[in-house]
Amino acid sequence: xNTPDSPRPVPEFDLQTLRHSTSHVMAAAVxxxxxxxxxxxxxxxxxxxxxxxxxxxxxxxxDLPAIEAEMKKIIKERFAFTRFTxxxxxxxxxxxxxxxxxxxxxxxxxxxxxxxxKMGDFTDLCAGPHIDHTGRIKAxxxxxVTGAYWRGDSNKKMLQRIYGTAFxxxxxxxxxxxxxxxxxxRDHNKIGRELEYFTTTEYIGQGLxxxxxxxxxxxxxxxxxxxxxxxxxxxxxxxxxxxxxxxLYKISTHWDHYRDGMFVIGDAEDEESEVFAxxxxxCPFQFQVYLARMRSYRDLPMRFNETATLFRNESSGEMHxxxxxxxxxxxxxxxxxxxxxxxxxxxxxxxxxxxxxDTLGLREDVTYRFSxxxxxxxxxxxxxADEWNRTQALMxxxxxxxxxxxxxxxxxxxFYGPKLDIQMKNVHGKEDTIITIxxxxxxxxxxxxxxxxxxGQRKHPYIIHRxxxxxxxxxxAMLLEKYAGALPLWLAPTQVAVLALTDRHxxxxxxxxxxxxxxxxxxxxxxxxxxxxxxIREAQVSKVPYMLIVGDKEQETNTVxxxxxxxxxxxxxLQEFTAMAVQQIQNKER
RNA sequence: GCUGGUGUGGCUCAGUCGGUAGAGCAGCUGAUUCGUAAUCAGCAGGUCAGCGGUUCGAAUCCGCUCACCAGCUCCA
Numbered sequence: 092x093n094t095p096d097s098p099r100p101v102p103e104f105d106l107q108t109l110r111h112s113t114s115h116v117m118a119a120a121v122x123x124x125x126x127x128x129x130x131x132x133x134x135x136x137x138x139x140x141x142x143x144x145x146x147x148x149x150x151x152x153x154d155l156p157a158i159e160a161e162m163k164k165i166i167k168e169r170f171a172f173t174r175f176t177x178x179x180x181x182x183x184x185x186x187x188x189x190x191x192x193x194x195x196x197x198x199x200x201x202x203x204x205x206x207x208x209k210m211g212d213f214t215d216l217c218a219g220p221h222i223d224h225t226g227r228i229k230a231x232x233x234x235x236v237t238g239a240y241w242r243g244d245s246n247k248k249m250l251q252r253i254y255g256t257a258f259x260x261x262x263x264x265x266x267x268x269x270x271x272x273x274x275x276x277r278d279h280n281k282i283g284r285e286l287e288y289f290t291t292t293e294y295i296g297q298g299l300x301x302x303x304x305x306x307x308x309x310x311x312x313x314x315x316x317x318x319x320x321x322x323x324x325x326x327x328x329x330x331x332x333x334x335x336x337x338x339l340y341k342i343s344t345h346w347d348h349y350r351d352g353m354f355v356i357g358d359a360e361d362e363e364s365e366v367f368a369x370x371x372x373x374c375p376f377q378f379q380v381y382l383a384r385m386r387s388y389r390d391l392p393m394r395f396n397e398t399a400t401l402f403r404n405e406s407s408g409e410m411h412x413x414x415x416x417x418x419x420x421x422x423x424x425x426x427x428x429x430x431x432x433x434x435x436x437x438x439x440x441x442x443x444x445x446x447x448x449d450t451l452g453l454r455e456d457v458t459y460r461f462s463x464x465x466x467x468x469x470x471x472x473x474x475x476a477d478e479w480n481r482t483q484a485l486m487x488x489x490x491x492x493x494x495x496x497x498x499x500x501x502x503x504x505x506f507y508g509p510k511l512d513i514q515m516k517n518v519h520g521k522e523d524t525i526i527t528i529x530x531x532x533x534x535x536x537x538x539x540x541x542x543x544x545x546x547g548q549r550k551h552p553y554i555i556h557r558x559x560x561x562x563x564x565x566x567x568a569m570l571l572e573k574y575a576g577a578l579p580l581w582l583a584p585t586q587v588a589v590l591a592l593t594d595r596h597x598x599x600x601x602x603x604x605x606x607x608x609x610x611x612x613x614x615x616x617x618x619x620x621x622x623x624x625x626x627i628r629e630a631q632v633s634k635v636p637y638m639l640i641v642g643d644k645e646q647e648t649n650t651v652x653x654x655x656x657x658x659x660x661x662x663x664x665l666q667e668f669t670a671m672a673v674q675q676i677q678n679k680e681r
Numbered sequence: 682g683c684u685g686g687u688g689u690g691g692c693u694c695a696g697u698c699g700g701u702a703g704a705g706c707a708g709c710u711g712a713u714u715c716g717u718a719a720u721c722a723g724c725a726g727g728u729c730a731g732c733g734g735u736u737c738g739a740a741u742c743c744g745c746u747c748a749c750c751a752g753c754u755c756c757a
Contacts, residue, residue: 149685237752238684245754249684252752280750285692293730293748349757372757401757406682409755505757519751529757556757593714633718642716654717 104222106259110135112172112210112222113162113231113257114142119213120161121146121253130215131191131241131250138267138520139256143239145191150251155233158253162231169226170211174219177205182216191241192216230264231257274518279571280412286576286634288567288584289413298410298417300564305584308613309570310420310563312582314398317422317447317560324443326396326424331376333400337366342537343375344473348506354402369402373423374531374556378538381427386542391552392428392436396559399423413568414523420563426555427540433530433553437489440528440557444513447526447560452681453515453573457525459495461487462503462510472506474533482532483509505556507533513561518572525565529556577656579681580636586672588635589616592642600641603651603665610669611676637672 104112114133117140121128125146133142144150177185179196182205186192195216196205208217210225222228232255239252258264275281283289288306295301302310318328334356340346349371350359357366370376377395386393400420409415426436448454464472464479472479486509490497497511504510513526531554534540541549560566570578580586587607591600604616615635639651645662653660653668663671 151685235751236685239753240683243754245683249753251684254752291748297748343757345757352756374757403756406755408682408684408753411750415756507757521752524756590717592716595714638717640717644716652716659717 104220104227106257107135108220109222109227109259110140110257112225113228113255114140115172115208115210115213115215115217115221116162116165116225116228117158117233117253117255118142118144118215119165119211120158122213123161124158129191130189132195133215139234139254141239141252141254143241143250143252145241145248145250150236150253152236155236155253159231159233162228165211166225166228168211169224171224172221173209174221175207175209177207179205182207185214186216228257229259230261231255232264232268277572277575278412278518279414279568282576283413283568283571286571288571296417297407298405298415300413300416302564306567308584309567309578309582313560313563313566314420314422316450318396318398320443320446321394321396321422321424321559324394324439326394327380329377329380329395329397331373331379331397331399332370333402334367334369335376337368339375340368343534344506344537345371345375348471352403352405354404370399371401371403373397373399373401373421374425374534374554375538377423377425378534378540378554381540382538386427388429388542388544391542392426392432394424394426394436396422396424398563413564414517416564419565422558422560422563424557424559426557427535427542427552428555429542429544429550430553433485433555434489434492436555437486437528437530438493440555440559441493441495441511443559444526444528444557448513450679451560451566451570452579453525453569456515456569456573458514459490459497460503460510460512460514460524461490461497461499462505462512463499463501464504464509465502468502471502472504474507478532479509482530486511486530505529505531507531508556515569517569523565524561525569526558526561527556528558530554531556577634577636579679580672581676581679583634583636584613585615585635586613586637586676587615588638589614590638590640591616592640596641596643596646599646603639603641606665607669610673612669612672637668639668 111134114135118130118133121142121144122130125144125148127147129145131143131145133140179201182196183193185207186196192215199205205216206218207214208219208221210221234254234256236251236253238249240249241247256264256267258267279288283306286305287303288309289300289302291297291300322328337346337355337359340350340353345353346368353371354369355366356368357364359366377397380395381393398420400418401423402418405415405417410417426440428436445454448457463483466476466479469476490511500512503512508529508531510527510529512524514522515525516522535551535554540552540554542552544550570582578584589600589604589607591597600616604614607614633656636656638654640654641651645651648662650662650664651668652662
């Protein structure tokens with residue numbers, strides 16, 4: 092604790108530097124305890140740091156306290172961090188017994204400065220910067236040990252990664268650890284199951300969640316909302332099959348790019364027989380609608396939308412709650428337009444997305460990512476460098492016109508074009524794409540989609556692949572985490588819980604419930620065996636927007652006592668309550 | 682797919698050295714009718730994820746499979 096006599100020193104380093112230095116201290120401690128350890132890399136990251144090791148023994152969570160204790164000794168020594176550089180030959184000699192460091196040096200450009208940091212008897216190849224001495228480290232904690240591939244390449248060796256975090260003060264550290272615990276309580280995978288939004292069974296299989304009545308209700312509400320809004324914005328609803336012959340996927344090249352990720356029906360190796368595959372995306376199905384007859388430039392833009400169930404055979408370790416699953420429902424759509432219309436249509440897509448995010452209350456939680464191709468990894472993409480550069484410039488231009496705050500990411504594009512990805516983090520801090528808008532300059536030609544332009548020439552249109560609210564299951568997961576299960580009134584599976592204080596009030600409550608339902612509200616009255624609503628558990632009640640309490644007082648005065656999630660609203664008539672609730676639902680209040 | 686962890690009634694968990702399963706909550710029955718979750722009494726509920734092996738004997742030991750969790754890789 093800080094006292095007036097020992098004011099908290101203003102550190103001349105930032106948190107990232109402190110954490111990076113702490114990772115060095117951890118590496119030194121590991122090396123003391125496991126002298127044969129080979130070191131990989133140990134950067135600071137959001138909220139902490141990690142270091143990757145190649146060890147003979149498998150570390151366990153139980154081994155972390157010993158490492159922390161060893162770190163404490165190093166910190167007590169107040170070792171200085173001193174920087175020095177070496178010529179390449181000497182640098183290589185210095186790390187001769189550290190193969191991963193040798194590889195790192197060999198991959199650095201010939202003219203790169205090779206800097207090292209020495210701290211006690213521990214020296215590490217490192218660009219820095221660092222704190223002045225280990226005594227600065229006051230508050231740290233090792234969190235977990237997991238596997239991680241060397242250089243993030245699944246073909247390379249899996250190393251052992253220790254995650255940790257560090258803060259300037261112990262209070263800040265404790266606050267962070269508490270926040271991590273709190274975040275876990277919002278985990279959709281926990282509360283979604285507890286509150287019975289979804290479940291899984293081993294007999295149905297991995298990545299195949301079962302949406303229970305509450306989950307199914309929310310998805311239905313979202314779907315109606317999306318389809319209605321899209322209709323207002325000029326979209327044409329389609330409903331296309333859930334599977335197709337592989338020939339379709341061969342044209343789109345999905346068969347080449349993602350065959351392992353598709354559920355194939357039939358012998359995929361047999362080129363003679365008829366083979367089907369469940370659809371992993373909607374594009375070529377919806378394209379068939381466009382292709383049904385000759386199109387004119389006067390028809391464009393054509394905006395197609397569909398609530399599409401998709402199937403992807405994700406690898407076993409990749410499934411996660413409702414966020415990553417093998418069957419999911421996407422608010423999918425494709426806009427076919429002329430080159431001149433691309434910008435307007437793209438802006439319209441983003442406006443729709445932002446409208447959705449605003450309505451759901453997620454706008455402040457997302458970031459925008461401009462996902463580009465990787466020109467060094469061309470086999471992942473179709474089309475020429477020229478076409479890629481042109482289309483990416485087109486999208487960047489649109490984004491800059493919009494003054495959108497975005498980050499650029501290489502190698503994150505779809506194989507047919509660049510994307511604007513709307514990213515959101517889950518409670519574990521892991522980021523996922525929840526919504527995407529993509530510009531495709533390739534598939535129209537592959538599917539021979541054309542329009543007759545004003546000059547009488549047949550031309551290939553641009554196609555915008557877009558979602559408006561994303562994958563319904565994933566969006567539900569994010570909503571559950573955002574609201575800790577207490578969804579906004581308009582989305583709540585149960586909007587009103589009616590609580591009869593005694594059996595005397597029970598009949599009256601049934602009548603109230605009937606009236607509320609007639610007004611379109613979703614009501615729950617716990618009336619099993621004529622028992623009183625008292626039994627509605629607090630754990631559930633706290634998630635329900637409104638609870639109506641009815642006892643003698645209310646029945647005599649023809650009122651209900653209204654308790655909202657944020658406090659008591661007092662007594663009012665049922666009509667007053669209903670009018671208020673219906674208004675709030677119409678406004679989609681949060 | 683890879684690394685590690687987990688898997689006991691609907692839920693949360695206990696089960697010592699292998700001797701053949703226990704609690705609370707939920708459920709059901711009855712009593713209670715109580716102003717904002719856990720009133721009282723009783724009842725019922727488990728092939729200890731599944732399969733195979735070791736053993737006289739396995740929830741406990743070994744192997745395989747399945748599912749769940751965290752991380753890595755992947756994500757049209």
